[in-house]
Amino acid sequence: MSAINPEHGRSAHVGSSRRPRAAHTQGLFLAANDVRRSFWTRRYARRLMFTDAAIVVLTLSVAVLALRAGGTRRMDVIGFEPVSYWVAMAVFAVVWLLALNVVDSRSEHVVGHGIVEYGRVVSGTVAGFLAAVAVAFFLKADLSRSLFLIAAPVGLLLLLASRWLWRQWLRKRQSFGAYLHRTVIIGEPSKVEHIASMIRSTGGTGYEIVGAITKWAQGEHELDGLEVIGDYRRAVAAIDQVQADTVIMASADDLSPKALRHLGWAMAERDVQWIVAPAMTDVAGPRIHARPVAGLPLVHVAFPTLDGPRRLMKRAMDIVGSSLFILLLSPVMLVVALLVRLSSKGPIFYSQERIGRSGAPFGMIKFRSMIPDADAQLATLLQQQGTSDTPLFKVTDDPRITPVGRVLRKYSLDELPQLFNVLRGEMSLVGPRPQRPAEVALYDDIAQRRLLVKPGMSGLWQVSGRSALSWEDALRLDLYYIENWSPAQDIAILLRTFKAVVMPEDTAH
Incomplete structure (x- = not known):
């Protein structure tokens, strides 16, 4: 079976063990000249980075000014010359921002939706302050307790408030049709309908569903108000036609692993987001753990614990x-x-x-x-x-x-x-x-x-x-x-x- 037609999809026949050089070159040329992916998540994440930096600098600056007002200007470090609190807070600001980055609090996959983003802000802030405490302990530095009793909770609240305000700004833009991912869902009709219904009934997802690709040809059927823009053979051509920047892949028995791999290559060349939706629904992120085994991306789902x-x-x-x-x-x-x-x-x-x-x-x-x-x-x-x-x-x-x-x-x-x-x-x-x-x-x-x-x-x-x-x-x-x-x-x-x-x-x- 040819899941991706080379004439329309610029990709090879799934029965071939090698990708033709011409098709590969053509795909790279397309990626360089016809990149359609919406970069709003990346721009949005950069804005969060600048806001986080401003809040961290402001919070620690106010803390230093409060310490200076109380008569504390320098921090004693055993074995070293006394260090100005301005220097110490500058180092700590870098550590705090690095901690927020390490926990992926600004990852384009989590910002703008759900509570995972807020949880990572909390984790990053706690990690940053714990790192500061550990360094101060080993250096036997005389670090003011007010820094942790006041600056930490105030800074955390300001960070969470800024993320919430940015999210309200994003929701407002999305209500006018901006900052949305043009999304196509591929898979069996019943599963495509279920995914589309779940996304459409939930506000603020950032996904605008512009069509579906199933075993049916274009115009043959309609899925609960969702237009079928093509079948599996014309998948890439249909995605090109609607200028989609995101593809959600539901399970489909008619698509072989080789066909999916070729389709994934075609999406990578176009810088289109590739999302796999498992058949199991209503499972939150903390219960999902991905583990590659023998080249298979196995997803482990933990059972809920309600006691203890x-x-x-x-x-x-x-x-x-x-x-x-x-x-x-x-x-x-x-x-x-x-x-x-x-x-x-x-x-x-x-x-x-x-x-x-x-x-x-x-x-x-x-x-x-x-x-x-x-x-x-x-x-x-x-x-x-x-x-x-x-x-x-x-x-x-x-x-x-x-x-x-x-x-x-x-x-x-x-x-x-x-x-x-x-x-x-x-x-x-x-x-x-x-x-x-x-x-x-x-x-x-x-x-x-x-x-x-x-x-x-x-x-x-x-x-x-x-x-x-x-x-x-x-x-x-x-x-x-x-x-x-x-x-x-x-x-x-x-x-x-x-x-x-x-x-x-x-x-x-």
């Missing part, structure tokens, strides 16, 4: 976080309680039975936002809108909500008392939203995995679409969160929750 130190760490975050939020938000809760009391008859708080971890019931506390007999009307309303058989009991335009309750729900203020559920250990700050016993009774084997962890005040699907999501999409996001939990992910979801509360799009469930 990870669960203790999450509980510690919940205790500290809920305590701080209760302390800071107590004036707001007092005002809300007064408004609920004065606006309508009934109690201030409303407790409803929900199902927690391992199926254990508990009373979830909320500020009352509905009329007193709201529960008695739920079944009738669900039946009227035809959603009584779906485990997501959400009533559209719910008539039971009071005027004050609509405001509370819009800004999620009615859910603030759940901080006490978190403090008591019944809930977590982040996790799948707790559901009623009647909803849990509709769970299948897959949905039962939601009960492996404590329910949360906020979750991945709340910040990814809130109540506009279908049950299937909400369940997929919940399971992704459970199987890929990390402290960084919890922090990212909490930050996105604050944004959703300040700029609400819909009421929370």
Whole structure:
């Protein structure tokens, strides 16, 4: 089989053991004169480098000025002449920036999307300061403790804030069609549709899907609104035609390893990004480990661990976080309680039975936002809108909500008392939203995995679409969160929750 037609794709027949010199020369000429790859990720990474350098220099300069103001001008080093703190901080700035570079915090493959970038900034900063501590220890240098108590956390926060601001700038440009990778997906039709659907339903990926290449010829079929621009034989010609700079390769039984190798050569000559999408989905980066064996790029996927130190760490975050939020938000809760009391008859708080971890019931506390007999009307309303058989009991335009309750729900203020559920250990700050016993009774084997962890005040699907999501999409996001939990992910979801509360799009469930 000829997967790449030499006439159209400038590549050799897959049955040949050698690549013809003419085709190779022609491919190199094309790479030099028809390079189409979008270099925005590289330019974006350079901008991050300059911003990182400015923040590091600013942070350490302020630290030195603070030390000088306190009377400390030089640093004593055993066996050497005293060193000016300006010199020491200049060396440390280089070490800090090198650490950020060593951990690939500005890699074009991670910047602009996901939490991996933020995690690497944290790792690089910690590594840089640990290196400084180690050097100071071995040289017996008198390094000021304020450098680590103030400069380190302040510098880290500024670095994370700058990355976030740059990402908002990038999202704004992408919303206007700029800074996007023109992407073609190659593979079996069902897998191409799945990948395209996942990318299109997730904002901020940076991929604009411009066509698909399958076993079908151009114009024969359409994949869920995605145009088939060619078959495997005309793959290179079709990619040239749409000026794609990225190719996502899904699995395809019709493509032999030799055909894939020749196609990869053709993409390398054009400087087109070559991405392989495995059939297994909803697996986060930390669980994926690539290992070459006998020339095969084997991908190892670690199973999720939900117990032990990870669960203790999450509980510690919940205790500290809920305590701080209760302390800071107590004036707001007092005002809300007064408004609920004065606006309508009934109690201030409303407790409803929900199902927690391992199926254990508990009373979830909320500020009352509905009329007193709201529960008695739920079944009738669900039946009227035809959603009584779906485990997501959400009533559209719910008539039971009071005027004050609509405001509370819009800004999620009615859910603030759940901080006490978190403090008591019944809930977590982040996790799948707790559901009623009647909803849990509709769970299948897959949905039962939601009960492996404590329910949360906020979750991945709340910040990814809130109540506009279908049950299937909400369940997929919940399971992704459970199987890929990390402290960084919890922090990212909490930050996105604050944004959703300040700029609400819909009421929370």
